Amino acid sequence: MSEFDAIVVGAGPAGSSSAIKLASSGLNVLLVERADPPGSKNVSGGILWGNELAQIIPDWEKNAPLERYVLSKGTGLLTEDSLISIDFRSKKFEKNKTGYSVLRAKFDQFLANKAKASGATLVTGVTVDRVAVKDKKIIGVEQDGDVITSDVVILAEGANPRVAIDSGLRKPIGDRDVAIGIKEVIRLPEATINERFNLRGSQGYAGEYVLGFLPGGVKAGGFLYTNKDTISIGAVVNSADLRANNSTYSYNIMEQFVTHPFIAPYIEGGKVEEYSAHLVCEGGIRSVPKLSGDGYMIAGDSASLSFSNGLVIQGMNYAITSGIAAAETAIAAKSRNNYSADSLKSYDEKLASKYVLEDMKTFKGIEGVTWSNLMHKAVPKMAENIFFDLFYETGQPKRHLYEILLESTAGSGMTKSQLILEAYRAARRM
């Protein structure tokens, strides 16, 4: 007889969602979180997309600590001298809200408290070392030599999944699985943020940028999200290229982004409140480990369930969806009183039938595009050449766009045939 029906490791969006679903279905759940209070070790890229939370917290849009809803979605290419950007803003997003900026210390604490209110036992400041194994079956978790038993363990530890790795349930993280995320939270008056980003009330801006100005083959993306009276701004640095370069400090890339001539004005006069860093799952479907086995399931970032195509980064919605799917699987397993690998296999099937694995399979190889030389070096430079040529009045006869386009490829650092091949690959994968 186990002490708990389920133990959930990690009180982030995946773990707390799972615990809420489990506890509100009457299961005896232990939710273990190493941070105290929950959320105080968590960092997000910033936007919670979708409406998954409605399944477990119907009134979440009213009561969760949300910062602003995304009215305006920006995508930009930065070169040393230029910013080429698209700002898509729509009244349609007012009616059909698609994303909210959140600050995780507050947001995750809200979710963990919901889990507690649903009946889960929440333990904070406790670090699980590994899963406990008996007769090759997972029977709970181990902490400082003590074993706490449960019929099933759900690992939702985030992007640096020590328990899963140290228990041999997934391979150690490598350069191709993660990028290095670095972020600052900068305080500015609410009215200043509204003015700078052309927003009103709780309208928000979410921008993703290609940092095309980085020398030495280093690649990084940037993000900028408006909160109520702060701005979340950060860089996501490609690990493999940083290693190949081996002379650029990750934190200097962040500094280069926030001091870029067309980014700095957004945050000018603001007070840096917090600096943080966190891994970002970027490996796509190739990084996803075995999702379940005898007595366990892996959810959220721990299972590398995230999506990025360069235009949008999504993780929290995948975490919530997978956490709920793991809970549903555990509830069904309890009714069958069968927690074997076969019984829990329906977790994998659930994720395959939802958008989580579907997206990751559809966009297989997308990370090869988002981190390509085409996207990070050639396209920003070409775009700059084209627009400069189009808009700069020389007093000379004007040229056809086609000629400008052809000429712009010369400054891209790639040959024409390379460009055509890479563009074809990108179009196929996006």
Added chain:
Amino acid sequence: MQIEEKLSLLNYKTDKGYEHITVKPDICAVCPDHFCTFACPASCYTLIEGKLNFKYEDCVECGTCFFACSHGSVAWSNPKGGHGVKYKFG
């Protein structure tokens, strides 16, 4: 803004009795790349007169150094008992 200044904004509950990350000095002494010094976003790894210096107190527990070191020097565990970095915003 310098990295040291950014780090000084952070709150930590430092575990004086337990280093959650350790390095093997003999491996670091002959390391050909010291990639950890470039990768770590909290500048916990620095070279002082060519010798690797590691301080766990500034660690933000991201996990970068664990995969950055390809020479098997870094042993990584989570801090215990609620110790380590404490974000107010996240």
